Amino acid sequence: MNSEISFYGIQGQSVEIDNKDYLLSLLSYIGHQEILTPYEINRFQLSLLELVKRQCRRYNGWDTSSIQADTAILISEGVICNIEQYLKTLSTEKAVEAIKNFTADEIYELGKKEVKQTLYKCGFMYENIMKAPLKTNNENYLLTLKKILPVYFNSYDYTFMPHIKPDIVTYPTAFFAKIEALKAIDFLKAYLRGLLIENRILNMFPSEKIEKLLYSHSNAYKDEIISIFSLVADNAAACAAGDRDIFSLNPEEIESLPENTAEILCNKLNIGEGETKNYLLQYIQSLTKRYENNKNVITVLKEEKKGEIIISLGNQMDDDKFRFMEYLLYKAKNITEKINIIKTGPGNIKDLWDILSSEGICFEEYEMIYGSLSIEEIAALYKYGEGDSEEEGKKRELLTYIKNLSENEQKYILNISESIVFKN
């Protein structure tokens, strides 16, 4: 078997070194160019096979003589990933030398060190991002930053599965499509670098302007998978091109971007030479192409009515929490306990409205419950109740409660309720 080993397809056609399949293409290249003898290539491949076998046994605990094929594939991918991490730090000539002079084990260990160092750098970038995260309500941004990445850092396995990527990164950076195919640690490094630079730039803009832009892009922006940086950069570039205040993010329609748009932007944002400037230049280049293809580029800001009171419907309680609150109301010994539950439990107007239908509340208790709420909360309930077609006791009792208030209070409630807008 030993003399016939050639799983890297040395007889294949490709002589180019492909970054995606680095080790395979490097071995093919070495074979084609006859840089190493078949014996030397064979020796390396055999040591790689032995390393994979040993890693498989380590993974399963030593007391095992076999392994599931799928697991073995994952482990072999992990071994190759670490080996590639080291070889990629070298020039092609040095990488060939390494294959000639080292065993797969030795290169694997050097690669593991390289991965650990990169992971450390990634952790540092993540900490920097978290020092000043963007103030936004976009759930995908928050989820990626606060949950997905920390879990990934904690569970990253550089010994056996260094190539496994975070499960789902729900927030795309501007160049996400370009880095998506990278292997785990390379992906993480490129992703965090992009996120860090984008954050740095986004934090130069007023957060309320960014939120307004996002809202103008879509009412449901909180749940959408969108690149906030792209939206902001598109509008800021159009502002720069149209000689408007870039921080207003409110440009006029333009047909193309002048060549010096990136420079103007960098000047206005006080961005000097370095990776931030390069990133922005690269982005503006891609944006120029979009203008050339006549794509709709800017987001027109929606003007909100003056005096509009926006009440966020936010995240609703899940069924289990809701039922638990109903149970607490049912079990509450007196009206004080019930009021306490109602005032502290529901996180938004919809939950508050729904919990008021609970069987744990008697008709005669509504007056005291409404009495415990602020006049603004009553106005919000009144407005929300208008949209509820069901004729329930809580609605009748609310109208009765309002009718019994003073004339001024009634007017105030009506005025406020007219200005209230519920948004997701």
Added chain:
Amino acid sequence: MNRNLLALFSNNAITKKDIDSLMEVNPITRKYGIQISEEHSMEILNYKKGALLSNGRLELVSNDSIVKKLLIEFSSSPYISQDNIIEVMEDLTEAFYYFKNQCEEEMGDDDLIEFMKERFDTVCQGSVELLIQRELEHLIYSIKNKNDFEGASDE
């Protein structure tokens, strides 16, 4: 690439050395009236290769490792004789790899073989069918539910 690499794992053709190595169990098994011939060795090793394949597993050590352990362990069973050793070995090898998959690598080879032997000789009274369908299924259930598998069949 990785599939090609892994193909080499299972590229272990049965050699004369493997057959001879398996026959090294004879001094032990002969004490219990069991003699493994060259044909037996070939048959057992071939069957093991098929069992690995059908259960999607790859062997990491020498060709005869598991079957050797099974032969040594089970030859002392009062329910195994020269007449049924090959048939039982085939069923045990298949069961062994099937349950290695099922217990998601939670159990080492030696522990699983020891458990199989103990149950085979006691509550199963030599029935491979009972061993597989009741005892090993109980074991898997217990492992998945994080219970102590000892006494699973006593319930």
